[in-house]
Amino acid sequence: xxxxxxxQERKYKARDTLYTAISIGAVLIxxxxxxxxxxxxxxxxxxxxxxxxxxxxxxxxxxxxxPAPANxxxxxxxxxxALQFCIGLGILQVILLLLRFMxxxxxxxxxxTVGNLVYWFGASYLITNYLYDTPNNTQWFMFWAGILIxxxxxxxxxxxxxxxxxx
Numbered sequence: 082x083x084x085x086x087x088x089q090e091r092k093y094k095a096r097d098t099l100y101t102a103i104s105i106g107a108v109l110i111x112x113x114x115x116x117x118x119x120x121x122x123x124x125x126x127x128x129x130x131x132x133x134x135x136x137x138x139x140x141x142x143x144x145x146x147x148p149a150p151a152n153x154x155x156x157x158x159x160x161x162x163a164l165q166f167c168i169g170l171g172i173l174q175v176i177l178l179l180l181r182f183m184x185x186x187x188x189x190x191x192x193x194t195v196g197n198l199v200y201w202f203g204a205s206y207l208i209t210n211y212l213y214d215t216p217n218n219t220q221w222f223m224f225w226a227g228i229l230i231x232x233x234x235x236x237x238x239x240x241x242x243x244x245x246x247x248x
Contacts, residue, residue, distance in 0.1 A: 127158040167205035174198035196239035203231035
């Protein structure tokens with residue numbers, strides 16, 4: 082019986098290694114596609130401009146200062162690339178989730194993929210709502226607060242998937 086469990090464990094590890102390879106390869110392809118679609122020169126310049134534009138800004142209605150661009154509305158190319166990347170990773174998570182169900186992966190791996198799916202599609206939703214229509218400093222900080230909320234929602238989604246195993 083112990084030998085049977087070890088064989089099954091090796092099978093899961095081999096499959097997990099395959100999913101990891103697919104994920105890494107897809108992320109690298111996605112980075113290349115987003116870079117090419119965004120006109121490489123303008124994306125690189127936008128990244129450099131974004132980081133040189135960062136200053137400490139006061140978070141509205143608090144005494145806290147955090148890094149933010151001096152002019153958040155000036156980085157539309159970067160926001161567009163980030164949106165494309167988030168949507169691409171969300172689609173990758175859907176594909177991985179389908180593969181995990183077809184290959185009967187452990188529930189923990191399915192829960193992880195569901196959590197990632199919620200995070201990446203949630204991040205793309207936030208980029209669309211807070212960074213596209215000429216954002217100001219308030220919207221910039223609302224975006225990051227939303228990212229924290231989406232992170233929490235992704236953990237809750239993982240927990241719900243894990244709870245299905247307990248029934």
